Amino acid sequence: MGITGKLQGGTISKMSKSTAMAHSNLAFVKYWGKKNTEINIPLNNSISMNLSAARTTTTVEFDDNLAADKVTLDGHTPTDKFSGKVSKHLDRLRQISSIDTYARVQTENNFPAATGFASSASGFAALTLATSSALGLDLDEKTLSILARQGSGSACRSIPGGFVEWYAGTSNEDSYAAQMASADHWDIADVAVVVASQEKDVSSSQGHLLAENSPFWPSRAELLPGRLDRVRRAIMERDFRTFGREIEAEAMSMHTIMMTSAHEVAGSWRSGVYYWAADTLELLIAVQRWRADGIPVYFTLDAGPTVHLMCPGEHRAQVMAAVEATQGQREWSILVSRPATGASIVTGPEE
């Protein structure tokens, strides 16, 4: 596959160029721990919302004249690791089309790197859709979600729009995400506070492998089905209080798993994986106070220091004011999202 630069399995009748976009997503019930690390089969279902403030736009153009894939990220040449992952993903779609023509891939994020927004989620969702479109494939949402998942687990949740559930499944064919409710179903906001942009000590990929090191993992596995039910129902019924309590408890549940996942790195023992910055903790505690002061706000966290503050849409200004009062002289950045649509074609292939 795809290393000679020659057509092997077939020809492309409508060789062309497509541009797709996808939003990043924020999980309310978390993906942490994998059954299969090769094709990203998670230990449990997860539930998420697409984020309007974090969008990736990707253009894919297959060209017989190329001797290798040519990838740019925000106008620059990315790391070999990044390009390698993109090529590996293109291979998955080339295999479906039985071709091995190389492609030009341009990808642009409208949000800064290392902010705690998963650009791999929006990135692989946009890449999957742009590639399948450029290849003239007519894949359904489920197939696109399965393909995106192979690139990066949580990318499968950025294919459908709005509020989404990823069914863990047990194999490549039954692990995919589907829409629970569209983006306009519920007017809630994510006020994301980016408190630090440090390189992670332990990558998410490594962290996933450590989840079961925590003595609390079996308890978490046990409580997850009930939590999924409650979060699903709270979203469908637009029950913000239940939703908020569940997602905040869920974030703490995931981070306690992380912080109790003891492991060794280069012979040195660590008691857990610590993703919080000092400012993260300060915000978690501030949220308890803000609620006591009557602001309807609950936090969630991903595998990083960014704090996502969820509130009803009409309270976003109030939450931003509370954040700014706490911020003082610190250089935090705030990104506000509403629920966003799924992956979509911006410019289809020329006929």
Added chain:
Amino acid sequence: MGITGKLQGGTISKMSKSTAMAHSNLAFVKYWGKKNTEINIPLNNSISMNLSAARTTTTVEFDDNLAADKVTLDGHTPTDKFSGKVSKHLDRLRQISSIDTYARVQTENNFPAATGFASSASGFAALTLATSSALGLDLDEKTLSILARQGSGSACRSIPGGFVEWYAGTSNEDSYAAQMASADHWDIADVAVVVASQEKDVSSSQGHLLAENSPFWPSRAELLPGRLDRVRRAIMERDFRTFGREIEAEAMSMHTIMMTSAHEVAGSWRSGVYYWAADTLELLIAVQRWRADGIPVYFTLDAGPTVHLMCPGEHRAQVMAAVEATQGQREWSILVSRPATGASIVTGPEE
């Protein structure tokens, strides 16, 4: 008992004055959660070490001329709540002696308040011993430990010397602490870093009641017997590496329970009890780095922001240097302890 100021049950033949001292202690396997809140029967055994840097000295003098107990703390009149607890504890010993004479109680801590050192542990241990001595009672260590426990749970561990285990038991008679090894058994040091002296949002007493709110409590209860075995063995065998890993995992386990003990306060929901300050988190992460740099150091934490750094005695200067390099311009205070003796009489009753 003891509210009329008159002798009821008997007279005191050797009415006199005694001074006792006791050290605070640091738990390696934690006391968090109670079976009985009235007389402090814990959910599990705990293991601790007395701390040389934190000592309370208490003088108790019974006097027929007093119309009420008269308590001073570090030379000042304490809160009514504090005095009330002291009087209630004096009652327990007056009941044994069948007298109801009031007493003058002077108590002095050689360490500042709100540092994260349990002055209630050293305080009730010293008060128990000074009172029993002033009353001419000849109580054995087990009885003193049981009495101290009724004043404040962890005070029972400050009666025996050195390394101590508190047997949870199931009733007043079988819940007490005993020595595992004397203070000179093992040369280890506690470098305690006091990063903040804020008033706690949730007191330890309230926190204990919330432990079983955590969905992770059953897992913790399950892992504790194994941990107690391993910590006991590590102390007896002076196996610092096993000891360190166990106590750091244990501290994180307790704080996991705390941070996932969801509850309501005045109608406002909190996802957990947060005892860390931002600087606490910074130190926990720094410890991981210091170990990677070859410093033999592990942390433990109580219900507060103070970080206790445990190291072999000969490494205390190295650990202090690492702390100072991290501290920068912040006003942390550092208290270094070695294992300390148990409660003892400073000045016995005049015959």
